[in-house]
Each structure stands twice: as C-alpha cells, then as structure tokens.
Amino acid sequence: MNLLTTRQLRWLLLAVCVVGGLSLNASAAAGSGGGEHPRISPNLTGMEAWGEHARTARVMLTLFQVAAILAAAKLMGWAAERVRVPGVIGELMAGVLLGPYLLGSLIPVPLGGGHVVPLFPLPHGGEWPVSDTVWAIAVLGERTEKLVDLFRTEWGHRGLLVKFKLEVGIAREELLRVGEASRTASGADYLVANTLEMVEGPQAGAFLLSAAGHEWVPRAALAERMVKLVQAQR
Numbered sequence: 001m002n003l004l005t006t007r008q009l010r011w012l013l014l015a016v017c018v019v020g021g022l023s024l025n026a027s028a029a030a031g032s033g034g035g036e037h038p039r040i041s042p043n044l045t046g047m048e049a050w051g052e053h054a055r056t057a058r059v060m061l062t063l064f065q066v067a068a069i070l071a072a073a074k075l076m077g078w079a080a081e082r083v084r085v086p087g088v089i090g091e092l093m094a095g096v097l098l099g100p101y102l103l104g105s106l107i108p109v110p111l112g113g114g115h116v117v118p119l120f121p122l123p124h125g126g127e128w129p130v131s132d133t134v135w136a137i138a139v140l141g142e143r144t145e146k147l148v149d150l151f152r153t154e155w156g157h158r159g160l161l162v163k164f165k166l167e168v169g170i171a172r173e174e175l176l177r178v179g180e181a182s183r184t185a186s187g188a189d190y191l192v193a194n195t196l197e198m199v200e201g202p203q204a205g206a207f208l209l210s211a212a213g214h215e216w217v218p219r220a221a222l223a224e225r226m227v228k229l230v231q232a233q234r
Contacts, residue, residue, distance in 0.1 A: 040117045041123070041127055042100060042122075042130055050115060058155065060111050068119060069134075072094035072095075073090075073095070076090035098119075098120070100123060100129050104120030105120055151186075153187070161186070162192065162229070163186055163188040163190070163191045164191070165182055165193045166196070172195075175194070175195060176209070178193075180209055190229060191208075191210075192207070205218040
C-alpha cells in the first residue's frame, strides 16, 4: 500500500469524525425537539401504545437493526482490510458510526401504520443504547436465543412457523434427535433438518420434522412440499 492511499485513509477517517460530530449534534437537537412522532426508547418500550401493530413493529425494527449491523460491519471490515488495517477495526468503526449517538438515530425506518422511528433510537437518562434482543445477539461468546426461537415465546406469533437446521458430521439418527429437540424448544410447526452431506449429490434432501413424526423429502421436491404446507394453513 503506497503513501498516497494512507493519506487518503487519514482524510477519510477525519471526514468520518466530522460527519459523526455533526450527526451527534443533530441527534441531540432531534431528541430535545419533540418531533411529530412519540419518542421510542432504545429498548422499544414506547411501542406498546401502538396497539395490535406493536408486536409486528418490534419484530420488523429488530430485523432491520440486525441486518444493518451485519451489512455495515462487513463493508467497513472489507474497507479496512483494503488499506492493510485489521478488519475488526473497521467493524468497530461501523458500530460507532451506526450507533444511536451518530448516524443510527438519523436514519428513519417506516414500520407501517404511519409510524416512523429511527433505526437506533437515541437513549436518554441513562438508558441502554440498544434493545435487549440486539445486545444479546451482539455479545461475543454468549449463548443467546436465535431470532426464530423468539417468534413464539417473545413475540407471540401464532401462524405457521418453519425452522431450518443444518448440522455437520453427525449421523441421521442424531440429526433427527437434535432436530426434534430444536423444533420443540422453539415451538415450530415444522423443522427442515439436514447435514452438509445431504445438501448436494443424487441423494440430496432433508428431513421434515413435525409433531406427527418425520419424513424424508428429496431436494427436488422440497420447495413444492413447503408450498403445500403454507397452502394447508389457509
């Protein structure tokens, strides 16, 4: 990497700091100014007043937040490695820029029903800057619930729920045992389970588990089988 590229990186970092500072001031002004929409806390507690739409809005915003974090971390990590900086540094910078104190509180997210909230609401009065769900997902090394496991327990979803599970290096009997335990724990109606060895080849397919038992579905017929499951719920 030549000196010119290093200088460009320094200017880029300076620009990021300037934009971040301006964003922080704008966020503070927005947080104190009231605005058209009621304030939502980072833990999304203000959504209870939205009625029946509250649960759907919480799920949507959480998915938007997780997707934004992953995309920003991937992009900034790649950019850092291009200039011979450890990728983790870029990922950390992505977290700072996307957080509620900088750009996160300025990015509007429409959630339907006329509700628009920041991607990461600005905290006040010592509030935790992200929701409990996003924090649990982000904590390195901590055993956390998967999003699909929250649909029944946390978000009260009552419709059809299909879970997918891919394992590596285990026998079919163990796959069925682990898959059924996973399906039961999440409350899923069906679970599609296979191993890497079942992904390709003439014998490719997956096991479809339900409360009634399990069946082997060839890969070519899996999509059609899933469509029939959805149609049967109508």
